[in-house]
Amino acid sequence: MTVLGYSVDLAFAQRLADAADSITTARFRALDLDVQSKPDRTPVTDADTAVEDAVRALLGAERPDDAVAGEERGGSATQPGRVWVIDPIDGTKNFLRGVPVWATLIALVEDGVPVVGLVSAPLLGRRWWAATGEGAWLRDAAGERRISVSGVAALDDATLSTTDLGSWNTYHSREAYLRLVDACWESRAFGDFWQHCLVAEGALDIAVEPIVNPWDVAPMRVLVSEAGGRFSDLSGQPGIDGGSALSTNGLVHERALELLARQDG
Structure with missing residues (x-):
């Protein structure tokens, strides 16, 4: 895959995140939010499933040859080939309690290795993304900028x-x-x-x-x-x-x- 190819995939991931954000922000603190428990006793809301279904629909329409794996609808994130991996709402417990610290997570994984990653936290006003060879980036109220880890050595x-x-x-x-x-x-x-x-x-x-x-x-x-x-x-x-x-x-x-x-x- 070329750098140009990852740029195209990253731009598509941004569109997927926009679609997810439109659903999650509308359902956050909704009085009719439906909450159920999964077998492992972790909560899932109707917003979780709506986001994953919307993202899967876009992937099916525009990336029909790629596989999909998600928290709510299943699939293998590490199967051979290209797999879009989705966590529709990471931080569901925060989401259902009205705490604004939650995000949609989207990644493109090739043969088990993530090559594109995006995290969108709309109530924090922050979105992070990266692609192999293209650095890591953040957009927030201050604008868009490249980010890097600390230099703390001890x-x-x-x-x-x-x-x-x-x-x-x-x-x-x-x-x-x-x-x-x-x-x-x-x-x-x-x-x-x-x-x-x-x-x-x-x-x-x-x-x-x-x-x-x-x-x-x-x-x-x-x-x-x-x-x-x-x-x-x-x-x-x-x-x-x-x-x-x-x-x-x-x-x-x-x-x-x-x-x-x-x-x-």
């Missing part, structure tokens, strides 16, 4: 974020996460998509999650990498199907992995 100067401390007990190790917290200067819980985007911007140095799905992180790998950082799972593998995620500025990545390693005996 953990004791680093700022760290996760999504939910309780999830470390269930999916990895609370003790391992707290080792990393103790080694860092500051810790926060911006959560979900936002923390990875803040790593790409250079506002955070580390974002880490013990449990993720491919649609949660497919855009993050290309966004953080194109911003000059590093993305992996907690074993250090760069794929999007490892079940966990670590985004850093690259300089503190190995040390963070060391501290996050489980010590089960």
